Amino acid sequence: MAPRIPWYVWSSVVAVTLILAGVYWDISWHMTIGRDSFWTPAHIAIQLGGITAAGAGTYLILATTFRRSSPLREASIAVWGFRGPFGAFLSVWGGATMIVSAPFDNWWHGAYGLDVKILSPPHVVLTLGILGVAIGGVLLVVATLNRSSGDVHRRLQWLILLVAGEVLVLAMIAVLEKTFRANLHRADAYRALAIVVPIMMIPLAHASGRRWATTIVAGAYTAFMVLMIWLFPLFPAEPKLGPVYQPITHFIPLEFPMLIVVPAIAIDVAADRLAARPRIVRAVVFGALFTTLLVAAQWPFASFLVTDDAKNWLFGAHYLPYFMQPQWYEARGELMPDPDVAVGLAQALVLGMISSWIALAVGDALRKVQR
Secondary structure (H helix, E strand, C coil), rough: CCCCHHEEEEEEHHHHHHHHHHHHHHHHHHHHCCCCCCCCCHHHHHHHHHHHHHHHHHHHHHHHHHCCCCCCHHHHEECEEEEEEEHHHHHHHHHHHHHHHHHHHHHHHHHHHHCCCCCHHHHHHHHHHHHHHHHHHHHHHHHHHHHHCCCHHHHHHHHHHHHHHHHHHHHHHHHHHHHHHCCCCHHHHHHHHHHHHHHHHHHHHHHHHCCHHHHHHHHHHHHHHHHHHHHHHHHCCCCHHHHHHHHEECCCCCCCCCCHHHHHHHHHHHHHHHCCHHHHHHHEEEEHHHHHHHHHHHHHHHHCCCCCCHCCCCCCCCCCCCCCCCCCHHHHHHCCEEEEEEEHHHHHHHHHHHHHHHHHHHHHHHHCCCC
């Protein structure tokens, strides 16, 4: 029988996918309906992802510990007398942290009302748990990829790039408040992107060993975000909290994705030509390409997104959350000014290079992961 992709790889992909779908749905729910109950479908999807990761990781650890013939026994670590892949232990911790965050979040809203920011204390705990599940799942897939060959290896390469795209979406959601449409002529947005995107986009692309891997990861992020813009407004919904400043008749999606696919293509081209160069050289080139090309593409595109021409089903610029007041920049179709934008963009350039160096170092380390 031909070798197959192990079940725990599929469980990792399912867990990350459930969490991503739930997180996106939850933000849309808050923008459309408000927080009417903890037991929303979005919250259930998020927690189900954590439970899937924790349950699969627990079974994998127990099977590796007590079954001497386990094929993973040689590719495992020991923790408190238990044996299993490092990714399994991290997935269990992450899933357990996510589950613990649920009652904390419910209590927080009961005591303090609605969140004014995405990263409230219970959401920080949840984010740490999601990070544990995501990194644990990535390590399980990467370790399996590094031990595989032939057709299984090729399929795992595609799976790791799919997971990388999903992790990139989650990372972009984490900096959502910095990258709202009205902020895209401010240096804050590009500093945040220069820190987050290379670290999330490059390592798994580098570890996969596929050509055009960075472009595939950025493309997966872009495709998901665009698909949600087209899909979510098809479902009716209305606010259940007030005050309501915008008329809502359907679910509100998040904004159009950042154009990170533009620098991703350039990074892939440069990666082929600079493969033999030292890491520091590649990091400087990748960081410079990422920041300059992102600004060159996103800056004029941001100007377009605040016009009436972008208020359609394709770009979704007319979808506003119910709580957005008419005098806010986004509601007025304006971009926030930034008097120190030149200095900020220079900082983003340096941050992009540092982030790229870290990303390449992590990518090199991931290529050696066996456990």
